[in-house]
Amino acid sequence: MEEKRKKIEVCFTPGEYNYFKDEFEIVVVIDVLRATTAICAAFDNGIKSIIPVPTLEDALEYKKKGFLVGAERKGQIVEGFDFGNSPYSYMKEEFRGKEVVLTTTNGTKSIAAAKDADTVVIGALVNLDAMVDWLIKQNKNTLCLCSGWQDKFNLEDTICAGAISDALIATGDFTSIEDSSIAAKYLYQSAKDNYMGYLKSSSHRRRLRNLNLNKDVIYCLTPNTSNAIPILRDGKLYNQ
Ligand code: 3SL
Secondary structure (H helix, E strand, O other): OOOOOEEEEEEOOHHHHHHOOOOOOEEEEEOOOOHHHHHHHHHHOOOOEEEEOOOHHHHHHHHHOOOEEEEEEOOEEOOOOOEOOOHHHHOOHHHOOOEEEEEOOOHHHHHHHHOOOOEEEEEOOOOHHHHHHHHHHHOOOEEEEEOOEOOEOOHHHHHHHHHHHHHHHHOOOEEOOOHHHHHHHHHHHHHOOOHHHHOOOOHHHHHHHHOOOHHHHHHHOOOOOOOOOEEEEOOEEEEO
8 A cells, every 4th residue: 555644754963864865855954952943043033044054164255255154163153253053142133134154063064965955944942843833734755854963963953853753743644664763752752851851961961061051051952932944945044
């Protein structure tokens, strides 16, 4: 019998994306700590568009042309740029209605990896329910692409991907077969009642805590504060 349900699968890192691509119309790029959360926050705070770029060299080119440019590497603002990757950096009047450029250690690299998919959207815990509702309406084969950390697996993105796939599968209109998706679902189910506690000793939470960025972590791990659905069109992110 022909399978009518759409696929929802999870790819743990951008390095594995080649094994999944071409099978999915929609790719949800996830970088909970902090790039995709910051992107949602930017749209919640009235930003017009974001140009995500993978390298510092690309970012510098835009800076020379007079753009407002954010750049983060290893959790810190790169010297010479206007801001970094904190969701709080967008909560300023000066960003309203503006177009900005952003490069981050992993998140913008994942966006670049996925850019040839039919549709690329930005997912995080902050826009979890909004994203799930939107994906249900689209009813297309969907891949959650976790950004991880420098092509290594991370817990927070996988948990978010598991939350999305769990909700889509519960509708009865989606199915998954990959072990990565099953693992993501189980991790989400173990973590869902206390993300902060579950991720206490995760590597990036530790990294951000050492940089005194715990306030950002709390923001990023608080689900459903945003209705943003950032979507990539012609190399720029807009709120759909
Ligand atoms: O990896 C990334 O893209 C960033 O989100 C990392 S950080 O949270 O800004 O350190």
